[in-house]
Amino acid sequence: MTDTPPEAPAQTAVGFIGLGIMGASMAGHIQAAGYALHVHNRSPEKARALLDAGATWHDSIPGLARACDMIVTMVGYPADVEQVYFGAAGAPDTGILANLKPGAVAIDMTTSSPGLAERIAATAAGRGAAALDAPVSGGDMGARNATLAIMVGGDQATFDRVLPVFQAMGKAIALMGPAGAGQHTKMVNQTVIAGTIQGVAEALAYAQVAGLDQRQVLDVIGGGAAGGFQLNVLGKRMVEGDFAPGFYVHHFLKDMGIAAAEAERMGLDLPALALARRQYQRFADEGGREDGTQGLYKMVVKG
């Protein structure tokens, strides 16, 4: 849809802000694809491997923004996205948007609010630049293996331009609609999971209390109408007592909070999502914040 071909990687400066577990892997893939990588992170030590491989460090977000043609952000919460894009309170010049080059593209891959994505896109457009919301699913493993699903909101021309960068990080990559549509799609994904993980945790607690061999139960029901990733992968971890985080409880709570707020705004009553939020909040309050989402099983079993 755009007349200009995708930029040649070596001539394209791609900034990356937010080098957490997932971000560091994703930035590494962009670098490996040949792009000139620029990085900024709250904890500079997490940039070390990328800098050793030739990335350029920036002490500040404005410095990075002014140097880059594309800027990818992968931070924690919507409040972090707000600050990274719009600057610290009372200091808009410290954010990405005030320093975006004309024609540049900012791409937020954090799971964040659709409304915030719309505001970012509108502000970027007002500066003659563009923005995409592009949350992912697939977790740290998907980030490491460049097999993420990437759900994108924005316009077709910008999507086409950024597609080669997405292809360095993921497999299922889809433009879902205008600004915010990527975030909405991620909320759909998380809402399915909210119901499913509760069903899996409750069912395996039932199996345990009924005296069944839980592994044998997984074998016999995993291929049928109950089967899926949550049962077959996370259910297995529940029965093995492996509660290490693939996906953190506190991140899931953030996502469900966004989905619930959006549903309410749209006038939609989603009781299973609401129940999952209450259950996970209780689990977090009881010490489960840093567990993987499969940890809910422990709370259901002990009642």
Place this chain on the structure above:
Amino acid sequence: MTDTPPEAPAQTAVGFIGLGIMGASMAGHIQAAGYALHVHNRSPEKARALLDAGATWHDSIPGLARACDMIVTMVGYPADVEQVYFGAAGAPDTGILANLKPGAVAIDMTTSSPGLAERIAATAAGRGAAALDAPVSGGDMGARNATLAIMVGGDQATFDRVLPVFQAMGKAIALMGPAGAGQHTKMVNQTVIAGTIQGVAEALAYAQVAGLDQRQVLDVIGGGAAGGFQLNVLGKRMVEGDFAPGFYVHHFLKDMGIAAAEAERMGLDLPALALARRQYQRFADEGGREDGTQGLYKMVVKG
């Protein structure tokens, strides 16, 4: 575990009671495997094809029971199972158990209560016979294609004896433990589904209200952490507006009622299961009884 080899099919009289959509297919597979099939059903016309293929009709349950080495039942509700096995109120002689031949096996494949399965097994043993509970999953399609999962409760020797009959009807066949364990396993399966189908219905309602292309959403999220039978098969039917029953709402309500009662008896709090029961009861009350379980979507969308 048993010293006697499995009976030769042609010398083994297998009775089948309950020729509904699933039962008729299952009985047909037993007949096709070479067993001498005996049938009884509340509506005799449903036996026509089996009788044409050589099955023996019995006007009464006692008549069938006295003629058979193995008796399979596939009826509707636990109350039906109770009556078929223990006879009409005040008339125990009209049930299977009072008429079971010594050495015979009664196999209840209805999804029913674990406690009732234990009572049937104890009563059968008291008569020098045996019983298995063997509910299935896989629906009418699994029954038709002989690909059912069969979850069995009972003793190993009886299981081994009946296994060739199960193999005529299903694929994943497992002895899960003593009497009642087959029913408990089915309850685990239904509890997973209860949470999952709610998540799927709420998520696709969100997608619709947010203005996303639901088919594209299914494509992008169906292969990831939200993916599974409920999303990929029933979610697809939701977005296509296909609410025809693969699995009836009123049967799902029966199953969830049993699971909830068992959970309560075991002192287990299962809030997502409880929510699904309330939601499906409301949907049934509003006219959804004869819909497939994916019909819940309609109720979530309209709020």
